[in-house]
Amino acid sequence: MLQIIDISKSYGAKQVLEDISFSIPQGAIAGMIGPSGGGKSILLKIIGQVSRPDAGSILYLGEPLCERTSIGLMFQEGALFDSISVLDNVAFPLVHGQVPIASLTRKLRNQVFDKAYQILQRVGLADHMHKMPAQLSGGMRRRVSLARALVGKPQIVLLDDPTCGLDPVASSVIMNLIVELHQEYRPSLLMVSHDLRRLLPVVDFVFALYDKRIRFQGSLEDLKQNQCDFL
Known part of the structure; x- marks a missing residue:
């Protein structure tokens, strides 16, 4: 509780x-x-x-x-890091933001990216993992933010x-994903x-x-x- x-x-x-x-x-x-x-x-x-x-x-x-x-927090408006890719954004909580992901050993880096990729698949954005946040729609950015909040199973x-700020269709997608992942x-x-x-x-x-x-x-x-x- x-x-x-x-x-x-x-x-x-x-x-x-x-x-x-x-x-x-x-x-x-x-x-x-x-x-x-x-x-x-x-x-x-x-x-x-x-x-x-x-x-x-x-x-x-x-x-x-x-x-x-462990706490997963999805900020209002998504609050993604604009200077890193979708995949790096989702992987960020797994290394607690303390070290560059590129500096991890190959084994650890693969483990981090595997977890991030898996949840991006769940939210339907695996094909967009190498894009930057600015290249995504508002609804897609919210899905990335949701994936980042849940990637570590907090x-x-x-x-x-x-x-x-989302239209009814995008809102419905987000709410359904929240229930499904929960x-x-x-x-x-x-x-x-x-x-x-x-x-x-x-x-x-x-x-x-x-x-x-x-x-x-x-x-x-x-x-x-x-x-x-x-x-």
Whole structure:
């Protein structure tokens, strides 16, 4: 289980998160909704250990998150490295970005590229692995970003508005891939969006972040019975 406990975050005098608490059962897909600029991306970065909270803690399987906890993070808009190929982008988490892939031994390099190639096959982009990100469409870049987040089979997967700005067809492709890849080894997955309709077909639980706090959390059945104006 992934547990978020009393997380708060401020930037100067502006508080963006206040006493955020919720939990995600192991293997579940949870969705978080809220208005644009409401702190969802900031919370995701805190869970992903990209940013530090001012207060609170995060536990996974009852233990504090640490460097050994594997986390796959898909940033909003994809956030691919423009100067390296699609294959190198996907392989990047496997070497933790600490060494040039070209400097690895041939055996290790082959292992890294094999894993990256396999997941590119799963997202339908193996034929584009030597292209640069700028040569891809928006939907293809999102698929590369999703592949990069999942290539190491992380214990925790965090997806920041993975379909934002995509047309309905590309959005459907991304959401179907998320469900399909999640079913293979069932990590704890949290996906944020400002559009509840995109989350409902795939999530087990929903959290609503509004005005710095979690204002709703529950199952889809709970959501149907909730009359909150912000949902």
